[in-house]
Amino acid sequence: MTPPERHAVRSLAAARAGLSLDRDSHVPGLVTACRQAMVAGDGFQAFLLSDRLCRITGGREALPFLLRAGALALLGAAEAAKSDLEVAAELNPDHPLVLEALLTSTDPAIRLEAAKRAAGLPETPEIACRLLAEAGLSHIVRLSTQQDRLHIEAIWRGESSFTLTLAGGSERADETILATARGPGAYDYAATFERPWPAGWPSLVATVKGAPARAVLVAPVVLLAEQQAPPENRRGPGPPGLLVVVPVYGDAEATRESLDALFAAREGAPPTRIVVIDDASPEPAISAHVAALAEAGMITLIRNEANLGFAASVNAGLALRQAGEDALLLNADAFLPARALARLRAVMETDASIGTVTPFSNNGEDTSIPVRLQANDLPGVTQRAFIDRLAEETNRLDAVEMPNGVGFCLYIRGALLDAIGGFSVRFERGYYEDVDFCLRARQAGFRNVCATGIYVGHAGSRSFGAAKRPLVRRNLARLTARYPQYRAESRLFMRDDPLRPALARIEEAFVRSLAPPRLVVAPGDLPEAILDPILDHLPPGPLETLLLAADETEDGLACRLRGVTGPFPVDLAFPVAAGADPVAMLRARLPQGLGELLLIDPGHLPAGFGQALCRMTPRIALAVADQEALRLPPLPWLPAAPAILLAAPALGAFAREAFPGAALQVLKRRELPREPRAPWNRAERLLAVLPQGRDPQELALARALAQHLSGRDVGVILVADGELEDMTVAPIWITGAIPRPQLAHWLRRLGIAACLLPSRRYAAADPVGDALAAQGFAVARWQRAFAPAPHLDLPPDMPDAEAVGMVAAWFESLVAARVTAAR
Structure with missing residues (x-):
């Protein structure tokens, strides 16, 4: 019998095997492969496939969530499966497969509601007829308009005829519906009936005479006259x-x-x-x-x-x-x-x-x-x-x-x-x-x-x-x-x-109207997971907060000014040509000057940019998130700040060297939701790599690690958006984007116990590293903090090739220890 942790690795390999990486056929291929995995009873493989499908399709279609619900059911996660089925039903409650699943729900109310929806299908499923009959519903009537005629289909129990009352405004009309065939399932009779649309009626409401509470009239309950042309509205010329x-x-x-x-x-x-x-x-x-x-x-x-x-x-x-x-x-x-x-x-x-x-x-x-x-x-x-x-x-x-x-x-x-x-x-x-x-x-x-x-x-x-x-x-x-x-x-x-x-013209005017704001300046590639806690830390007050990100390009600078607070969050992009003065352009947009200036990782700002900004206000604060920025040469133009905000405690060693004598303040971390270990799966042979974004260095490290571990009965899962081409490197699997607050729960669900944060610059500041470590995950990352086992701290100046070998050895030792403990 295959141990469960090795089964996960083999399921990962099976998920990748034969899966099309062509953009046009990838999504249909995921659907087909997921269905095949469920037929084979491989819930882990079906989950990997359907979960990726949910994430890369944007959460707009019902089928991916329906498939993931089936995979979760195979894995014994009944509550999670029910949640995904509810999402699928909300996205498209009329999808035949969604209705089929809802009709077999353990919740009687859900089954009955699904049966009422199924009554609108061209052929009502037998299980729906049974559920409706068990609920005491004696008549099922479908009404529609076709051209200028009213079309009625009905199934019912009891007498061989019934009366349908039609109401349009103050007008009333009764139609006797006579049985023309035997009804399906528990229903005795069926009939199809057509009549002209009542002349002059703009709308129509139907009820079953004598049994309104025991009848289901399939939507729309109110029918509108289906005119071939909209109502005549010609009035001609006249006074305005x-x-x-x-x-x-x-x-x-x-x-x-x-x-x-x-x-x-x-x-x-x-x-x-x-x-x-x-x-x-x-x-x-x-x-x-x-x-x-x-x-x-x-x-x-x-x-x-x-x-x-x-x-x-x-x-x-x-x-x-x-x-x-x-x-x-x-x-x-x-x-x-x-x-x-x-x-x-x-x-x-x-x-x-x-x-x-x-x-x-x-x-x-x-x-x-x-x-x-x-x-x-x-x-x-x-x-x-x-x-x-x-x-x-x-x-x-x-x-x-x-x-x-x-x-x-x-x-x-x-x-x-x-x-x-x-x-x-x-x-x-x-x-x-x-x-x-x-x-x-x-x-x-x-x-x-x-x-x-x-x-x-x-x-x-x-x-x-x-x-x-x-x-x-x-x-x-x-x-x-x-x-x-x-x-x-x-x-x-x-x-x-x-x-x-x-x-943009409105946004420019809005920014010009502001009283001197607080300006937060950051490198353009600073990840949101690092930036957001820094912004949350800013004290509330009367100042509007703007975020300015600047990237160097071949032609100069690409600047983006965004509103962080206030009723109208602007988002202005403006290029600054090579040789032009970016601060002059900023002054033109902020004619009333700056109230405060916060520089994040000033060593990574474009040359001369931070220095010029510091001349706009004497109220200057500093924040550090990038541990590599702390290893750059000192910036002589940087004014002394009363305190320097550190995005993580692990940055303290570097910061004390870079800013001797400065008061250091450590950002308070957000906590990820704590999740109990999922009991229904173990995948200790899978390593989760958690990149900050599409940094080529981070992805190159993940690919090199996957290649190094290939053939060793372990697997690498890249928890991020990624290009299909990245999945050509065995044994890597790319999940699609997973929001940080959901990360611990997702890892628990798969039984993954070890993670790598591959960013040299931001791994120390990434709050997810400490949060996962506190919840029992083994975490490897670039930082000079000397974390105790089972964690691994990589020296920030270590070459990639050595780092790959060190991470591989660390991970394999974790696997060996867990296998030994399991025995």
């Missing part, structure tokens, strides 16, 4: 005007604040009418508030009897548009700035071809700032007004074309609505109907632009809950089928980011 359409549903506080901001934003706008659509809000406070506004004559109110979603609600509002009116679609959690209506219209009027205008926002998808293309925190009211003022001052009426606008705040030219009508309701209750509208606008000859001189706060969607992901998936598939080129065009927009220059 604006119709603002605001659907409301949840979050009473945000709704009230949004409407108040809208009322205040009308200054300078053409005659404006506001239509609010209460989309069957479940919050009485919302319904009461908008009713009061309507009673006061401030808005026109439309109430939906059922929750119809964004597109149908918008269309109900647009139906009230008058000749000459443009339209603004506004989410009820979007907060307009001063004069926003007039400013949005002014951008539209800069060019007759502009059909839609979307402003910058903290949470505007394609128009999100300052971190592009993702949701940013919502700033406070005063901060939003300040950012909007900077946007207006720097970008004015600037309009940047983009593939589509975004529906949280979408200003629409009236002529565009005349040309193409309103929103399509093919997208159910939400997601991508705004993109579809904008792509139809382009087909009609109009352009979609971002108004970079306007900033609108947006709290972000809180609707749909667990239904969001499957809805997004379905609607993205619908959009892609209609506009096959859209996704490629969208990726190109994200890559080129034509909005970046406009954002």
Whole structure:
């Protein structure tokens, strides 16, 4: 019988064997190999494969987590397997394999919910029918629209017919459903039925007469009329005007604040009418508030009897548009700035071809700032007004074309609505109907632009809950089928980011407005795992903190200025040509000077850069993270600091030599979560290498070590992102990036007991080394601290070739000791 620790090595070799390292076929190869390993019962190999799959695919797909759940189940890690299955179900609850796994869950509630979802499949699995019947559900009804017809499929128990009640507004109609076939499993009857869509009904709600509580109506519960064209919206010429359409549903506080901001934003706008659509809000406070506004004559109110979603609600509002009116679609959690209506219209009027205008926002998808293309925190009211003022001052009426606008705040030219009508309701209750509208606008000859001189706060969607992901998936598939080129065009927009220059102008203005900030200056290659604890150590106070990283290039310097604190974390990159004065460029960006200066590893800063920075302020502090920087010649220009912050205790010996007589302060370390040793696996013959990043020296050391250990019944796992080519060196395996807080747990899960930190510069300062050592891992690293066994300290000046031999001997002695102890 193979000992478990040797089985791990053989599983590692099997995982690598035959695995395609071609970029196009690597991910499908991982899927295939993982399935084969599970069929063979090799849970360790299946885990290595599926875990890498989860990490390199970005956590966006259900299948990798489903496969890893299966691998964990094979290894006896039931709770971890359940957690991954929950992730897979959240990512894509309609995936057939996810449903299959959920249908066999040990949790009855999960099984029943999965059975209800499975009822929406073209053929309901027998196990789902059994679970639904056991739960006492007598009728399963699927409804859909096809062209102008209502399609009904049903299975049920009891009598051979039942009555389905259809309701649309104040109208009601009963349909008798007669059995046409035997039902599956525990269900007696089945039927397929089709009828014309009820004339004049914009929406429809169905219930089973006499048994509503014992029936499952497969989503969508509310059906919308599937028009072949969006509703007619032609109004023609007329006096300038604006119709603002605001659907409301949840979050009473945000709704009230949004409407108040809208009322205040009308200054300078053409005659404006506001239509609010209460989309069957479940919050009485919302319904009461908008009713009061309507009673006061401030808005026109439309109430939906059922929750119809964004597109149908918008269309109900647009139906009230008058000749000459443009339209603004506004989410009820979007907060307009001063004069926003007039400013949005002014951008539209800069060019007759502009059909839609979307402003910058903290949470505007394609128009999100300052971190592009993702949701940013919502700033406070005063901060939003300040950012909007900077946007207006720097970008004015600037309009940047983009593939589509975004529906949280979408200003629409009236002529565009005349040309193409309103929103399509093919997208159910939400997601991508705004993109579809904008792509139809382009087909009609109009352009979609971002108004970079306007900033609108947006709290972000809180609707749909667990239904969001499957809805997004379905609607993205619908959009892609209609506009096959859209996704490629969208990726190109994200890559080129034509909005970046406009954002940079706002960021430049924001930085110029700051009172003298605290400036932290670090080498450009300082790892975040080292930098973040230093930044966390900075005392709180009124000063805004900026981080400046500088790298030497062939053409001069590449500088990056980032915000660390404050409501608007800037990220400005600016090159400094060879021979130019970088400090002069920095002074131009910070005209009010510096409040404080913190230099991290000043010996590694570009020549003359740190010295010039020290002339900008007398308040200077030093921090040291790079043990090699301490071995450089003294810097005569460096002023004496009251204290020098050390990123780790092990740097003390070098620091006392480099700064004799200086007061040394050691950074307090973060602790990694302590994890008990996993009982279900042992892999003491595997060595984990933990590089700081893509440093070629660190990767070269890992490759050399893997080559040295090849054929010795041990293996090397590189816990990092890496190139596929690095896996050609046996017996190395690359995991993909693992967040530091998860590292100890991940190592425990695999039963790995020994780690190497390969960075000469930062191994001593890397907090993960001490944290792992404190939790019982054997750690090898470059530092002059003389750690006791079982750890290994490598002299920082030792050549790589000698270090490889020393680490290999150390690791093999650990393996031998553990094997002896096991006997």
